[in-house]
Amino acid sequence: MKRSLRIAHASDIHLDTDYYGGAENASSRDYYRGVFAGLLERITAERPDLMLLPGDLFDSNRASEDTILWTMNALGSLPFPVLMIPGNHDCLEEGAIFRRYDFAGIDNVEMLLAEEGETHALPHLGARVWGKGMVEHSSEFRPLAGMPEASAKDWNLAMGHGIYVGRDGFTFRSSPVEAKHIVRSGYDYIALGHHHALLDVSSDGTAAFYCGAPVPISPDHHGTYIVVDLSADEPAAVHVRRLE
Numbered sequence: 001m002k003r004s005l006r007i008a009h010a011s012d013i014h015l016d017t018d019y020y021g022g023a024e025n026a027s028s029r030d031y032y033r034g035v036f037a038g039l040l041e042r043i044t045a046e047r048p049d050l051m052l053l054p055g056d057l058f059d060s061n062r063a064s065e066d067t068i069l070w071t072m073n074a075l076g077s078l079p080f081p082v083l084m085i086p087g088n089h090d091c092l093e094e095g096a097i098f099r100r101y102d103f104a105g106i107d108n109v110e111m112l113l114a115e116e117g118e119t120h121a122l123p124h125l126g127a128r129v130w131g132k133g134m135v136e137h138s139s140e141f142r143p144l145a146g147m148p149e150a151s152a153k154d155w156n157l158a159m160g161h162g163i164y165v166g167r168d169g170f171t172f173r174s175s176p177v178e179a180k181h182i183v184r185s186g187y188d189y190i191a192l193g194h195h196h197a198l199l200d201v202s203s204d205g206t207a208a209f210y211c212g213a214p215v216p217i218s219p220d221h222h223g224t225y226i227v228v229d230l231s232a233d234e235p236a237a238v239h240v241r242r243l244e
């Protein structure tokens with residue numbers, strides 16, 4: 001019997017929005033850092049077994065070195081594993097942050113960067129996580145294409161970064177997330193990023209959500225993240241958390 005599993009899902013942090021170093025716009029840098037630090041504090045208090053962060057941790061690959069090192073330190077201080085993929089804002093283009101800095105070298109952090117997708121197993125949790133590294137945000141890139149078959153003995157989790165296009169696989173949108181990869185996947189939870197507001201795209205028994213961004217999309221909105229509890233023989237319990 002599978003042990004229960006608590007997952008934290010946060011995405012689209014966009015650190016260093018409007019900031020590229022120096023004194024100018026440092027208040028924007030500090031605001032985004034503060035939101036992320038507060039988010040990590042809230043999540044830590046919920047004692048998750050792991051955290052999934054499906055892309056756009058940084059607003060661009062030109063984020064300042066100071067913020068990159070600050071972020072590596074913040075992630076490395078967490079008492080649980082963090083699994084991440086790049087998004088379109090911090091994709092694996094030439095000079096990418098995730099090519100220049102060894103996030104996977106942080107003890108509790110795993111980066112899923114393979115272009116064709118890769119699975120990271122967490123044997124102590126009885127879980128495995130699949131994701132792929134976006135090199136270019138284009139209509140050819142399919143964030144969830146190539147997910148391996150679900151394993152019967154583990155919790156099967158996946159991450160993707162892109163726009164949900166439903167059943168319309170033919171699209172000119174960049175990085176389309178298609179329903180056909182969610183339906184009948186047999187996965188227990190698919191953590192999505194890119195859309196900055198909460199969106200439930202679950203299908204036929206597979207829970208799949210955009211958790212929203214921690215920074216509100218408008219002044220009358222609020223940031224969100226998700227906590228998911230998985231227990232044997234029960235559907236995924238998805239809890240949406242608001243950040244004030």
Ligand SMILES: [Mn+2]
Binds near residue numbers: 087088161195
């Ligand atoms: Mn994005």
